[in-house]
Amino acid sequence: xRVSIITGASSGIGRQMALLLxxxxxxxxxxxxxxxxxxxxxxxxxxxxxxxxxxxDLSLNQSIYEIxxxxxxxxxxxxxxxNTAGFGKAGVFEGISLEAQMNMIDLxxxxxxxxxxxxxxxxxxxxKVYEFASKAAFQPVPYMATYGATKAFVLSFSRxxxxxxxxxxIKVIAVCPGWTKTNFLSRAVKDDTIKRYDRFYTPDAVARSxxxxxxxxxxxxxxxxxxxxxxxxxxLLPHKLVMTVWCKMQNK
Numbered sequence: 018x019r020v021s022i023i024t025g026a027s028s029g030i031g032r033q034m035a036l037l038l039x040x041x042x043x044x045x046x047x048x049x050x051x052x053x054x055x056x057x058x059x060x061x062x063x064x065x066x067x068x069x070x071x072x073x074d075l076s077l078n079q080s081i082y083e084i085x086x087x088x089x090x091x092x093x094x095x096x097x098x099x100n101t102a103g104f105g106k107a108g109v110f111e112g113i114s115l116e117a118q119m120n121m122i123d124l125x126x127x128x129x130x131x132x133x134x135x136x137x138x139x140x141x142x143x144x145k146v147y148e149f150a151s152k153a154a155f156q157p158v159p160y161m162a163t164y165g166a167t168k169a170f171v172l173s174f175s176r177x178x179x180x181x182x183x184x185x186x187i188k189v190i191a192v193c194p195g196w197t198k199t200n201f202l203s204r205a206v207k208d209d210t211i212k213r214y215d216r217f218y219t220p221d222a223v224a225r226s227x228x229x230x231x232x233x234x235x236x237x238x239x240x241x242x243x244x245x246x247x248x249x250x251x252x253l254l255p256h257k258l259v260m261t262v263w264c265k266m267q268n269k
Contacts, residue, residue: 020093022048024075024132025102027056030149030197032063033220034099037228039064042097050075050084051102075102075128076120085135095139099147100129105164118163125167130174142186145231148175152195152244155251156259160267168193172237179236191237192227194218195244218244 021038025031026049035047046067049057054072061068071087073080103125106113129148140146151165154172158165175191182189196217223240230238239245251259 018045018091018093019096020044020046020048020069021097021099022050022095022132022136023099023101024050024128025100025149026060027051027053028060029101030194030220030223031099031101032060033224034101034147034227035060036063037224038097038099039066041228044096046093075132076123078131081128081131081135084132088135088139093139094141095136095144097145097147098133098136098140099149100132101147101149102128103149103167105151105153105161107161107164109160110162113163121163121167125164126170129171133178137187140185140187144187146175146178146187146189147227147231148189148191150175150191150193152193152239152247154191154193155248156256156263159260159264176236188231188234190227190231190235192223192230193237193239193244193248194223195239195241195247197223 021035021042021044023031023035023038026035031051035049038044039047044066046069047064048069048071049060050071050073051057052072052074054070057070057072061070071084073084075081104121106117106121133146133148136146148171150171151168153161153165154168156165172191172193175189179189197220218241226240227238237248239248
């Protein structure tokens with residue numbers, strides 16, 4: 018049985034990745050993973066491929082082991098793994114609860130690594146892994162300090178794993194979107210800490226770029242000129258200067 022697995026498939030970029038893989042991957046099933054089963058059902062109605070709904074809070078170790086058990090029982094061939102599950106919080110560091118800070122690390126880093134790890138034994142030459150980071154991965158981000166750090170982890174982890182798996186013919190790409198029109202901001206921003214956004218992109222545009230860049234064997238996908246300019250600036254300029262510009266944009 019050939020399957021694609023998508024975490025965070027209830028909305029936004031995760032849902033869009035499901036729609037695109039439904040059309041482009043030769044799969045027997047698409048597994049949709051999220052805490053929101055009702056939203057996953059909505060996604061499933063949009064797909065032609067048979068779906069498997071997996072309601073799971075990936076920040077919990079128990080959920081990871083339950084998915085691992087399902088994999089060991091069914092032994093599918095995983096042709097694509099898409100890890101979009103994650104969230105952010107904006108604000109002064111001490112003003113964001115300890116619980117939220119730890120949950121960000123658990124979901125954005127630990128669960129992404131764990132899902133990748135338990136899926137790896139079921140991948141073959143030609144399998145693809147999409148790990149969703151952010152343009153925040155390229156620089157320290159004051160007022161989104163923990164979120165930016167988690168995405169830096171995803172970027173480093175993905176690029177290293179892609180190199181490690183070259184001999185097996187398995188590709189890993191770090192997808193690094195800029196600001197995107199999803200539910201991310203409604204959860205991330207609760208005050209006026211972040212006042213200015215350079216540009217918003219659509220989930221469809223980000224997802225299509227990810228598939229295109231994967232086909233070109235890139236290890237990073239950054240959609241849009243502004244996102245690519247931010248990435249380049251973070252490489253060429255001292256991070257102290259980059260942070261100063263970011264803080265001035267937010268009147269800090």
